[in-house]
Amino acid sequence: MxxxxxxxxxxxxxxxxxxxxxxxxxxxxxxxxxxxxxxxxxxxxxxxxxxxxxxxxxxxDRLQPALDGQTRWLEGRVIGLPQQTATGVRFDLADSRSRNARLPSRIRVSWHGGPAVRSGERWRLAVTLRRPSGLLNFHGFDHEAWLLAQRIGATGSVKDGERLTPARHAWRDTVRQRLLAVDAQGREAGLAALVLGDGSGLEAKDWQVLQDTGTVHLLVISGQHIGLLAGLIYGLVALLARYGCWPRAWPWLRWACGLAFAAALGYGVLAGFGVPVQRACVMVGLVLLWRLRFRHLGFWWPLLLALVAVLILEPLASLQAGFWLSFAAVAVLVLAFGGRLGPWSVWQAWTRPQWLIAIGLFPVLLVLGLPISVSAPLANLVAVPWISLVVLPLALLGSVLLGVPLAGEWLLWLAGGALDGLFRGLAWLAGHVPAWIPAEVPLVCWWVSLAGAVLLLLPKGVPFRVLGWPMLLLAVFPPREQVPHGRVDVLQLDVGQGQALILRTRHHTLLYDAGPRSGAMDLGARVVVPALKKLGVGALDMMLLSHADADHAGGAAAVARALPVKRVVGGETGGLPALLDTQPCSSGEQWTWDGVIFELWQWPDATAGNPKSCVLQVQANGERLLLTGDIDRAAERAFLDSPLALRTDWLQAPHHGSRSSSSWPFLQRLAPGSVLISRGRGNAFGHPHQQVMQRYKALGSRVYDSAEQGAVRLQLGAFAPPVVARGQRRFWREALP
Structure with missing residues (x-):
């Protein structure tokens, strides 16, 4: 096994x-x-x-490359629970058909401004299809792997559509609609997440609170609630049998085990039967089977069998972080509770598991690149029993009794109030102790911290157990890799249709542009801030915003809230968030950090917008990098009269490779050896334009495109080739073009 x-x-x-x-x-x-x-x-x-x-x-089963980017009419059946977003609706299609084309068995589509969609309906839709992809950054969330684990073979955006048949057998969606329709004191979406495992209705601030306090598992990962429900049913039957209230003709043990497993399985189906639920159902079934046969069952055997059963049913489950966290948490508890002499007191049984899980999951969260909640042990001390013993029973019983006048609504109102009170407390705690994003840890240090965590989980009296603390803390304070004097570590992040570059010298850090923001999607918070913290950056010496467009400066406010910024410089000072004390770009300003020369330029005749972009030239050990923002041809002509118009080793393609930029005289003068392009795959602007790409090809420039290769990292001054995120081979990633 x-x-x-x-x-x-x-x-x-x-x-x-x-x-x-x-x-x-x-x-x-x-x-x-x-x-x-x-x-x-x-x-x-x-x-x-x-x-x-x-x-x-x-x-x-992925979309054929020939169909990538095409808009086609297709028919399909809505499966799962459609997710209502701020701008429309997102849902999955199965059994999709299109004329003269083979489509994947499962497609995820989004419909901007679309109508209400119900599970089980059949639709005819005009969809622009895309092969599975996503932002790809070093140590960042791998959306392509997540899509493969969900067996989603294509994504798409709906242009138009019509409903062909109404919903059939969509009982989960019906339950969700009824839960969302009741008065639960503003926590209807939270109850839907708790009962159905559907967190699509939770707001971004709620997710942030759950992440900061390490309590996401209470509303989304329902594995522990499966065991709780099975235990309650088993205990109820046993109690009735003990006091003679159970029919003697029915063997109580068989009925207790059967009803407990049926309750666990039923709640598992209700919650969507994800990986944690599968694991819990298998383990509950094994424990009940051994109990029925009066055999003592150790803890490791059911855990191993559950692991194998989940992976045989879905081998791609190992691509999801939730899989590793779920099984690791149970393994930590098994190791913590096993091998102890004598029982724990009630206080110990309540408090110790939370601290031990925090220690045991620390290396797992570290290697998965996830934020680590410092307040999780304290938050879970209250949240786990409150959810398990108060909110969950009320929510499940209220859901069952929704058909009974007033009874179900009243129970759900109580459950919502209890959940709202918990969220208020968690929000207060998260405001004082947010989640910690640790810096990148060398592999050797991680292995040492893992060994330290295992030592600390062993019983007292184990030799050298106390050494676990310094071994674990090695990952908290790992040795930092220093940028050599006179060089610059340059990281162009993959932020889709936008731009963000991190430049680090030995003792200084500059952020050039902060990524885009569109509605609730703030890539400054989701990509730029985590990347800075992964690099060990505790403060920015300068945030330089080329201009005020949302795709360049949209994430600036999130960066400023997360990190101290000593100085903010902008090509445009208007249109930027009020919390930024922005200084105007001063053309000709020059400074030196750790032997590296930085110089600014801005077209003096520009009034606003793209031509007013603040240009930055960086020289390190004779190697040059030019960051141009979104300057157009007119600004490029003016730039040719400046002292910075020199042969350049690295050029950030102006305006994402737009046809309005990268003029031939400009490129001839600079003769860039390599070009960086930051843009979104399949963007509506057609960036980069084919004529621009032909000019770069004619010059012999090597092009590094974030949409094709993900994030790009280079060391300016070393005259060495860069490292690209897609160069890290994984079987689910397409090969580099």
Whole structure:
């Protein structure tokens, strides 16, 4: 079982899937080893083979490259729970058909300003189809892997559509609509998340509170509630049997185990049957089965069997962070409660698990690149029993009794009030102790911290257990890699249709543009701030905003709220957030940081907008980088008369490669060896324009496009090739063009 699990988990770390020939060879070798009782290697190969076959099926189900970017009419059935967003609706389609084209079995679409959509309906839609993709940054969230784990073969945006048939058998959606319609003191969406595992109705501020306090699992990951519900049903039957209230003709133990498992399975189906729920149902089923047979069951065997069962059913589950956190949390509790002599007091049983989980999950959160909640142990001390013993029973009972006049609504009103009170307390705590995003930790330091966490989880009296603390803290205060004197570490982030570059010398950091913001989607908060903290940046010496357009300065407010900024300079001072004390770009200003020369330029005749972009030239050890913002041809002509119009090694393509920029005289004078383009894949502006790309090709410039290669990192002054995020091979990522 253990080697089978290792084989299934090995899929997560493969840079590429094996060919058909290698798969056949692995299967044949595994079957040949079985008669010789070489079970370890045989089951490892069987697990790896099945995982690779399943992953290849998912990759083969992706949208055909020829259809990428096309708008086609298709018919499909809405599955899952449609998500209402601030601008429209997002939902998944299955059984999709289109004339003369094979479509993936599952497509996720968004409809800007679209009508209400119900699960089970069949629609005819005009959809602009896209192959699965997403922003790709170093140590950032991998949206492409997440889409593959959900077996979503294409995404798209709906242009028009008509409903063909009404909803059928959409009972989960019906329950959600009824939950959202009741008066739950403003927490209707929270109850829907708790009962159905559907968090789409929660606001961004609610998610931030849950993340800062480490309580996301209470509303979305319902695994612990599965066990709680099964335990309550089992205990109720046992109590009735003990006092003679249970029919003697019905064996109470069999009924208790059967009803408990039925309740767990029913709630699992209600909650969407995700990975944590699958794990909980398998473990509950095993415990009840062994209890029915009067056998003592250890903790590790059900956990291992649950792990194998989940991965056999869905090998791609290992691509999701929730999978690792779910099983790691249970493993920590097993290790913490096992091997102890004597019982714990009530106080110890209540408080210790929270601190032990915080210690045990610290290395897991670190390697997954997730924020770490410092206040989680304290928050969960109150939140776990409050949700489990008060909110959840009221919410489930109220949902069941919605058909009874007043009873269901009254119970849900109470549940909503209890949940609202909890959120208010969590919001207060999150305001004082937000989540911590740790800096990047070297692999050796991470392994040492993992060993330290395991030591601390062992019982008292284990030799050298106290050494776990310094070993764990090595990941909190890891050795920092210093930028050499006279060089600049340059990181162009992948922020879609926008721009953000981080420039670090040995002791200084400059942010050039802060990424876009559109409605609730603030990539300054979602991408730029985490990237700065992952680099160990505690403060910015300068934030230089080329101009005030939302795709360049939209994320500036989020950056300023998250980090101290000593100086803000803008090509335009109007149109920027009021909290920024912005100084105007001073053309000709020059300064030196750690042996690196920085100089600004701005077209004096520009009035506003793109031509007024503040241009930055950086020279490190004779290698030049020119950051141009969104200047147009007129500004480029004026730039040619400036002292900065020199041969350039690295050029940030003006205006994302627009046809209105990158004029031929400008490029001839600069003769860039390499060009950085920051833009969104499939953007509506057609960036970069084909004529501009032909000019770069004629000059022999190497082009690094964020839409194709993700984030780009280089060390200016080293005259070395850059590192691109897509260069880190993963089997679910398409090869570099």
């Amino acid at each position: 253990f080697t089978l699990a290792l084989g299934l988990l090995a899929l997560r770390f493969l840079p590429a899937l094996p060919s058909v020939g290698w798969l056949i060879a692995m299967l044949v070798l595994a079957l040949m080893l079985l008669p010789f009782r070489t079970f370890a290697l045989a089951f490892f190969l069987l697990g790896l083979s099945w995982a690779c076959i399943s992953a290849q099926w998912a990759l083969n």
